[in-house]
Amino acid sequence: MTKHETPHNGADDYGADSITVLKGLEAVRKRPAMYIGSTGENGLHHLVYEVVDNSIDEALAGFCDRIDVIMHKDHSVTVTDNGRGIPVDLHPVEKIPGVELALTVLHAGGKFDRNSYKVSGGLHGVGVSVVNALSERLTVTVDRSGARHQMSFVRGKTTQKLTVIGMAAGTGTTVSFKPDPQIFTVLEFSWSTLVDRLRQLAFLNGGLTITLTDERGEAPKTEAFYYKGGLVEFVSYLNRNKKVLHPKPIHITATRDDVDVDIALQYEEGYNENTFTFVNNINTHEGGTHLTGFRSALTRTINDVAKKSNALKKADFTLSGDDVREGLTCIMHVKVREPQFEGQTKTKLGNGEVEGIVRAVVNEHLGSFLEENPGVGRAIIEKAVSSARAREAARKARDLVRKKSGLENAVLPGKLADCSLEDPALCEIYLVEGDSAGGSAKQGRDRSFQAILPLRGKILNVERARIDKILGNEEIRSIITAVGAGVRDDFKLEDARYHKVILMTDADVDGAHIRTLLLTFFFRQMPELIEAGYIYIAQPPLYRVARGKEEYYAYTEEERSAFVKRLTEGGKGNVGIQRYKGLGEMNPEQLWKTTMDPATRTILRVTLEDAVEASKLFDELMGDDVEPRRLFIEQNAKYVSVLDV
Numbered sequence: 001m002t003k004h005e006t007p008h009n010g011a012d013d014y015g016a017d018s019i020t021v022l023k024g025l026e027a028v029r030k031r032p033a034m035y036i037g038s039t040g041e042n043g044l045h046h047l048v049y050e051v052v053d054n055s056i057d058e059a060l061a062g063f064c065d066r067i068d069v070i071m072h073k074d075h076s077v078t079v080t081d082n083g084r085g086i087p088v089d090l091h092p093v094e095k096i097p098g099v100e101l102a103l104t105v106l107h108a109g110g111k112f113d114r115n116s117y118k119v120s121g122g123l124h125g126v127g128v129s130v131v132n133a134l135s136e137r138l139t140v141t142v143d144r145s146g147a148r149h150q151m152s153f154v155r156g157k158t159t160q161k162l163t164v165i166g167m168a169a170g171t172g173t174t175v176s177f178k179p180d181p182q183i184f185t186v187l188e189f190s191w192s193t194l195v196d197r198l199r200q201l202a203f204l205n206g207g208l209t210i211t212l213t214d215e216r217g218e219a220p221k222t223e224a225f226y227y228k229g230g231l232v233e234f235v236s237y238l239n240r241n242k243k244v245l246h247p248k249p250i251h252i253t254a255t256r257d258d259v260d261v262d263i264a265l266q267y268e269e270g271y272n273e274n275t276f277t278f279v280n281n282i283n284t285h286e287g288g289t290h291l292t293g294f295r296s297a298l299t300r301t302i303n304d305v306a307k308k309s310n311a312l313k314k315a316d317f318t319l320s321g322d323d324v325r326e327g328l329t330c331i332m333h334v335k336v337r338e339p340q341f342e343g344q345t346k347t348k349l350g351n352g353e354v355e356g357i358v359r360a361v362v363n364e365h366l367g368s369f370l371e372e373n374p375g376v377g378r379a380i381i382e383k384a385v386s387s388a389r390a391r392e393a394a395r396k397a398r399d400l401v402r403k404k405s406g407l408e409n410a411v412l413p414g415k416l417a418d419c420s421l422e423d424p425a426l427c428e429i430y431l432v433e434g435d436s437a438g439g440s441a442k443q444g445r446d447r448s449f450q451a452i453l454p455l456r457g458k459i460l461n462v463e464r465a466r467i468d469k470i471l472g473n474e475e476i477r478s479i480i481t482a483v484g485a486g487v488r489d490d491f492k493l494e495d496a497r498y499h500k501v502i503l504m505t506d507a508d509v510d511g512a513h514i515r516t517l518l519l520t521f522f523f524r525q526m527p528e529l530i531e532a533g534y535i536y537i538a539q540p541p542l543y544r545v546a547r548g549k550e551e552y553y554a555y556t557e558e559e560r561s562a563f564v565k566r567l568t569e570g571g572k573g574n575v576g577i578q579r580y581k582g583l584g585e586m587n588p589e590q591l592w593k594t595t596m597d598p599a600t601r602t603i604l605r606v607t608l609e610d611a612v613e614a615s616k617l618f619d620e621l622m623g624d625d626v627e628p629r630r631l632f633i634e635q636n637a638k639y640v641s642v643l644d645v
């Protein structure tokens with residue numbers, strides 16, 4: 001086939017501009033993490049999300065109903081949509097083809113008027129040019145105005161200008177890219193990670209078809225996601241293995257002051273809340289104004305309905321937020337034109353106006369729904385009232401204990417070896433698996449600022465228990481009193497007695513399990529502690545490699561091999577390798593040196609996202625499926641991220 005150059009490519013009067021362009025993409029290659037978060041697994045997958053997000057924008061604008069994603073054998077990925085196609089004509093201001101602009105200019109998105117809910121802030125919406133900059137090669141194909149156009153790049157630099165390569169029957173855009181091994185530490189895309197996100201996007205954008213194909217195995221496999229019912233189907237999916245209190249999720253939708261509110265919710269018999277919130281398709285793990293508005297409306301509406309129906313007449317209490325959220329499964333998706341993202345991981349909505357909008361919408365719609373469906377209302381109120389009773393009983397029991405001991409404040413647990421400093425900002429507490437490791441930690445620590453709380457055996461499965469039972473568990477109570485900030489609605493961050501809560505468990509499957517339990521506990525009972533960045537995970541070494549007086553501690557298999565090699569090359573004497581199966585095998589001095597001394601240790605800070613993963617993992621581990629348990633055993637430390645020294 002003959003290749004026709006499109007006429008505007010002949011002009012090279014934008015030579016000066018192309019220098020600025022290269023500088024922009026060069027900046028992305030110099031500091032990739034600033035644009036995509038990391039150059040590891042998360043960053044790698046972010047590339048796909050970025051390209052898909054652009055197609056989703058086209059769907060939001062109403063011009064695209066299908067997106068296909070293909071994972072190829074050579075680690076490249078192709079994303080195709082049937083939207084209008086990225087414009088190929090000259091941009092009136094920039095004087096280069098729109099498609100070239102989109103792929104070579106940072107934040108070019110704003111230069112087009114697509115009239116959809118564009119994402120800004122955070123790591124999303126950085127633009128396809130970032131993907132281009134970080135790809136060893138990228139090809140974009142646009143079907144538009146009857147012709148198929150194509151343009152190619154290597155590491156962001158144009159290798160083939162925009163060219164018409166044939167005819168096109170319809171319209172659409174295909175972006176095919178291969179992540180650059182010079183940039184990424186991992187190149188293998190994960191099927192399940194992509195499935196999770198693409199399924200989520202299909203739920204969030206009802207009516208849109210998204211497919212994922214994996215060509216890497218012997219035979220290619222494809223999965224298609226299409227949910228006509230959107231969020232309602234999402235909630236039904238989440239509750240698929242639960243006993244629900246009412247057969248159909250409640251659906252609330254409204255647009256007010258240019259903000260789109262879409263909510264589906266359903267109650268199940270369990271005791272947890274599972275609310276997931278999204279803004280412009282982004283999971284707002286840290287919540288924000290939309291969540292605050294929703295929560296206050298939910299509490300108010302259910303109390304109102306309960307009062308009207310006389311359910312609370314005899315009881316002399318109101319239903320708390322925790323009460324009305326017991327057993328709730330809820331998805332909220334709001335679309336905001338200029339979202340402001342805040343928080344530790346930039347996943348907290350900051351737009352003040354959204355709170356009142358969501359509150360008003362939920363007050364109105366939920367109120368009238370419950371009036372029209374009194375049976376559903378009754379079931380929900382009954383559940384909340386029984387939660388309130390359990391909470392009241394737990395409180396009375398707690399008060400009784402306090403009175404008996406004659407102390408106003410809860411007594412610090414007997415097993416706690418507290419530190420002597422009093423400024424929480426300087427203090428840290430180690431939650432240590434097992435009494436023996438706890439003993440070593442107590443001896444090895446710096447008692448001025450380090451407190452030790454040993455935990456015996458497995459703590460209670462908080463995912464499945466109700467608050468009264470949770471508070472009845474001794475290990476849990478000792479954690480709560482040691483931290484000193486309360487739980488749930490009563491939680492006060494400023495009362496926290498330590499600004500670092502460090503989980504220290506064995507480097508084996510049991511240890512990983514206990515860590516998952518603890519993370520789930522903090523996520524359910526004190527999410528603010530995680531949000532504040534106060535929770536950490538200790539990193540004990542896996543091996544001690546020594547010859548004579550020379551010794552090294554290895555934290556990974558690679559380090560172990562390197563140390564063994566170094567010592568063997570050194571010559572005489574036997575190299576001893578000790579594998580630490582548990583913390584208890586280290587003496588106090590070793591424990592201090594390798595895991596507790598702030599000057600040499602590594603601790604990982606837990607993000608809210610990590611904790612959500614942990615609790616999800618937990619839910620799966622407790623289920624009937626064998627596969628998740630097997631996977632957990634294989635790869636149990638996956639949910640820790642951000643490095644902190």
Ligand code: 0RA
Nearest residue numbers: 054055058083084085086087112173
């Ligand atoms: C700018 C303007 C228009 C469409 C797009 C961008 C567009 C971008 C991407 C990226 C992936 N798929 C896409 N589909 C469309 C609208 C141009 C018009 O008015 O026709």
